[in-house]
Amino acid sequence: MTNPSLLILAGDGIGPEVMAEVKKIIGWHGDKRGINFDVSEDLVGGSAYDAHGTPLHDDTMAKAQEVDAVLLGAVGGPKYDDLDFSVKPERGLLRLRKEMDLYANLRPAQCFDALADFSSLKKDVVAGLDIMIVRELTSGIYFGEPRGIFEEGNERVGINTQRYTESEIERVARSAFELARRRGNKVCSMEKANVMESGILWREVVQRVHDTEYPDVELSHMYADAGAMQLCRWPKQFDVIVTDNLFGDLLSDAAAMLTGSLGMLPSASLGAPMANGRPKALYEPVHGSAPDIAGQGKANPIACILSFAMALRYSFDMGDEADRLEKAVEQVLADGKRTADLLGEDGVQPVTTSEMGDAIVEAL
């Protein structure tokens, strides 16, 4: 049997630093658990642009299609702000999502007990929070045509198109219902069916998938603006939220921030099963490339490490290994270890990115 394969795309900013810690975890699995991965590495985002003049080289794209899972760090930075839209770092990430057809973006918004105080929300509102946002990732206004800036009369007009087919909605709805069955068995679907026809179709299809395939799961619908409100008011009312690409972008970021655990939150982007039964998959932290702290040993590697835990669970069916890794992270936090982003006012000395990685390996 061949080893499962991983492509590491560390990317820009703090990406390489946090990914270095993930490599320690991967190494530990080989040394101590006999779980070996074939790891290759490549460039994405600004660093790929610097090397090749494109944020994702075709060869890298081809490799991503072949491996069992991609681990991505982060892309972007002020250095690339003035690049043309078509070669911006983000385009590399969007191309991966689109060409790998990673339609289901799983974004857990979880509040770590040890960190509840970091939330801007009151402790009782967030303590113990554990919701899963399933964001459609390969369609909607991110990819719809026509798009562009056009001349019209004597001015320009900026155009983007929101576009959802029934089958695109069906498949991401299924992902949400499947997840719900393994969690709290509740799905809330969010759109603006009161304003957008694409939202009407969304609501109708999610309801149909529910009624015909998942009648046992509790389903509700909410307008996305009300959803944003309710996330801020009492997020614990939710279990799984399913929503489109653009609403998912805003709502999952708001939810992530609410937990107070932003530097801690992983994500998984999953597509259809490959020949070997594993889904196409890319794992990345929710946080960005944080260019302001890059290279200073201040970054928190936990989100990236927990993204690897999601890979163990969703790509390699190693739920026990994932649990172990997640427990190790909790352990280290409970022991009071904190990277600089997690410091309150109590005078604790921060650990470096690398020390945090070492501590987690230790706890394993």
Place this chain on the structure above:
Amino acid sequence: MTNPSLLILAGDGIGPEVMAEVKKIIGWHGDKRGINFDVSEDLVGGSAYDAHGTPLHDDTMAKAQEVDAVLLGAVGGPKYDDLDFSVKPERGLLRLRKEMDLYANLRPAQCFDALADFSSLKKDVVAGLDIMIVRELTSGIYFGEPRGIFEEGNERVGINTQRYTESEIERVARSAFELARRRGNKVCSMEKANVMESGILWREVVQRVHDTEYPDVELSHMYADAGAMQLCRWPKQFDVIVTDNLFGDLLSDAAAMLTGSLGMLPSASLGAPMANGRPKALYEPVHGSAPDIAGQGKANPIACILSFAMALRYSFDMGDEADRLEKAVEQVLADGKRTADLLGEDGVQPVTTSEMGDAIVEAL
């Protein structure tokens, strides 16, 4: 000189109840201050549909075009959930916005001292908060064509179009900069220029309006997802936020909820100046029609009353009268008067909608 004219469209759910209290305030201005309005009333939303089979009768639309300001309560309710998209209560409101060309929607997100405890956010995060969200209201994905649900192959596809012209962006940017000059002199513009071409144009035009007309105002740009995060983390970093119709819908609702003062928040929707120099204008509370508590005397009339205060300020140039009314509201809150939505756990007896209105008249 003729009296300024007002069209009251109380609408559905709690709309009529909260509007009844506004009428008391209008009456007080006539009796005690010699400020008389010519008030007419009509139907909008579900109640208009019940009477005429349309959520906004053409005659009502014509009246709205003629008056100096429209006061709207709220629209919608479960009774109308199964109506066709084209006659849903919301369509009445959207038609008013579009045909009156009310392009600048002003949504203050303000935390009332007496109510800071109601926020799900920590008190220091929200106490004293006072930001103004300027949401573009007549274009973008709410109104862009093509739109609809179409057959494609053997399935259906839901389509909406985001569309912004340079002049549409310019005029709402000007509204934001003008407001900023009278407040904290800071504007933050939000879009997704990293993903959407309409966002690229948005950013470019806002920057140009700034550089050529308002170089004295501090301008920053933020991606809308980061904006959602920052609103949840530390909203006091903002003064004026300007953003498009859809982002504004979500962001302003999130911001409103964060203040803990949802039942308290007014809004103004302003268009171009009419022949008499007054802008086309519609004022409405941010909260909805709350069908679950309609008719029980539980609704909080303050958001609707403060919407009238905004009318005094923005339509009738009566800033002093607006200040007086706002102070009366604060006074009543400071005196401990609370409608049912504002009750904590300290056993205060709630006042009814009508008692709250009376108390505010009293305080005036």
